[in-house]
Amino acid sequence: MSGGGFFEVPSDLQNTWWGLVGWQLQLTLVPVLCGLVIALPIALLCRRFGWIYPPVLGVATVFYAIPSLAFFVFLIDWFSESDLTVEIPLTVYTLVVLVPAIVDGMRSVSADTRAAAEAMGFGTLRRYFQVELPIAVPAVFAGLRVATVSSVSLVSVGMLIGNEGALGNLLSDALNYHRPQLAWDAVISIAVIGVLLDALLVLARRLLTPWARKATAK
Amino acid sequence: MNIFGYAQQFFDAPGQWSGADGIPTRLLEHVQYSALALLIALVIALPVGLVTGHTGRSGNALAVLATAARALPSFGLLVLLTILMGLGLTPVMVPLVALAVPPILVTTYEAMRGVDPSLVDAARGIGLPWWRVLGQVELPVALPLILSGIRSGAIQIVSTATIAAYVSFGGLGRYIVDGLSQVNYAKVVGGAVLVAALALATLGFFWLLGRVLVSPGVRRSR
Numbered sequence: 001m002s003g004g005g006f007f008e009v010p011s012d013l014q015n016t017w018w019g020l021v022g023w024q025l026q027l028t029l030v031p032v033l034c035g036l037v038i039a040l041p042i043a044l045l046c047r048r049f050g051w052i053y054p055p056v057l058g059v060a061t062v063f064y065a066i067p068s069l070a071f072f073v074f075l076i077d078w079f080s081e082s083d084l085t086v087e088i089p090l091t092v093y094t095l096v097v098l099v100p101a102i103v104d105g106m107r108s109v110s111a112d113t114r115a116a117a118e119a120m121g122f123g124t125l126r127r128y129f130q131v132e133l134p135i136a137v138p139a140v141f142a143g144l145r146v147a148t149v150s151s152v153s154l155v156s157v158g159m160l161i162g163n164e165g166a167l168g169n170l171l172s173d174a175l176n177y178h179r180p181q182l183a184w185d186a187v188i189s190i191a192v193i194g195v196l197l198d199a200l201l202v203l204a205r206r207l208l209t210p211w212a213r214k215a216t217a218k
Numbered sequence: 219m220n221i222f223g224y225a226q227q228f229f230d231a232p233g234q235w236s237g238a239d240g241i242p243t244r245l246l247e248h249v250q251y252s253a254l255a256l257l258i259a260l261v262i263a264l265p266v267g268l269v270t271g272h273t274g275r276s277g278n279a280l281a282v283l284a285t286a287a288r289a290l291p292s293f294g295l296l297v298l299l300t301i302l303m304g305l306g307l308t309p310v311m312v313p314l315v316a317l318a319v320p321p322i323l324v325t326t327y328e329a330m331r332g333v334d335p336s337l338v339d340a341a342r343g344i345g346l347p348w349w350r351v352l353g354q355v356e357l358p359v360a361l362p363l364i365l366s367g368i369r370s371g372a373i374q375i376v377s378t379a380t381i382a383a384y385v386s387f388g389g390l391g392r393y394i395v396d397g398l399s400q401v402n403y404a405k406v407v408g409g410a411v412l413v414a415a416l417a418l419a420t421l422g423f424f425w426l427l428g429r430v431l432v433s434p435g436v437r438r439s440r
Contacts, residue, residue: 069380153291160381160395183297184298
């Protein structure tokens with residue numbers, strides 16, 4: 001029972017290493033994508049009606065402060081110990097990081113650019129979608145990177161609520177059977193997934209903002 | 219029963235407010251460990267952030283370090299170190315400190331970089347030595363942002379100290395972890411309420427600290 005390769009998962013987890021990785025990716029990416037989809041309209045509303053931004057920011061700060069374990073626990077009552085119980089808090093954390101990132105990114109658009117858009121006959125909505133949002137892309141991706149990488153790490157806390165932690169489930173076996181190798185396995189796998197997702201986001205940002213590269217090349 | 223019922227059941231239970239597993243003891247443990255971790259993180263991160271921000275060097279290295287530290291799964295690290303080193307303070311402190319150093323370091327650096335250069339020039343122009351430029355001009359102006367970095371570090375510590383209950387660490391997380399294994403949902407919810415309250419209290423503490431420490435002139439210009 002001792003020993004075993006890096007990719008060998010104890011049978012009580014009823015999963016393979018690749019299965020755990022897939023699960024980890026699902027528990028990370030579903031919240032980040034949902035968070036992005038929900039954050040966009042909220043950010044646009046904050047941009048349109050500037051007065052709601054400070055209270056939204058306040059609520060966001062409060063939500064972000066709630067520890068993940070407490071957040072998970074509050075949701076057990078409604079969603080039992082399921083994927084949703086982990087995904088909902090991570091969605092909220094993503095939201096909290098992304099809304100300010102998008103709003104501040106859109107606000108950073110220079111007055112000249114905004115005036116130029118107006119002079120070209122752009123309405124408010126068209127200016128948001130075709131001018132401010134593209135220029136905010138680097139800021140949005142900075143937020144996405146923070147949200148994604150911290151979600152990857154937070155998923156493992158799900159282990160505490162009925163083994164809902166994907167690769168984090170290796171940690172309980174590591175402690176119960178006193179097998180440090182399983183803990184190494186979890187830590188290394190999770191860290192590598194985090195770094196890889198981060199690199200993918202950097203790549204995506206470069207592809208989405210070709211003008212930034214041209215500007216630095218000059 | 220809903221979570222409010224469970225919470226009430228927990229707080230009304232006899233003996234809840236005294237003894238080794240009482241709320242005051244657990245709260246004190248949580249605050250002590252969190253404060254110690256934050257202190258260590260401050261001692262490491264603050265001087266480095268101030269000096270690198272003042273000189274404007276090694277910003278890229280700091281950004282890489284911050285990403286790497288964020289990718290490090292603190293819960294995994296906690297379990298791993300506990301298995302390797304046995305129960306004790308070090309396996310808990312290392313992940314907590316590692317968690318708080320990057321936000322403090324990076325925001326301090328950014329805050330110092332963001333200080334209006336004309337202010338620094340003016341301070342140098344009237345002949346202030348570098349330590350007074352740093353301490354009397356750059357630091358007060360950068361303080362609101364620096365405090366926000368320390369605040370996010372502190373929140374992360376409080377949050378992760380909760381999880382540390384899994385490796386037989388005291389603090390408020392005990393209620394959640396013990397409650398889950400005893401299938402005592404009242405205890406679980408009660409613990410979660412306390413932890414969330416402590417996190418919000420931390421938030422409030424830093425808001426107050428900002429009111430007291432940040433110079434009124436700097437606050438108004440923001």
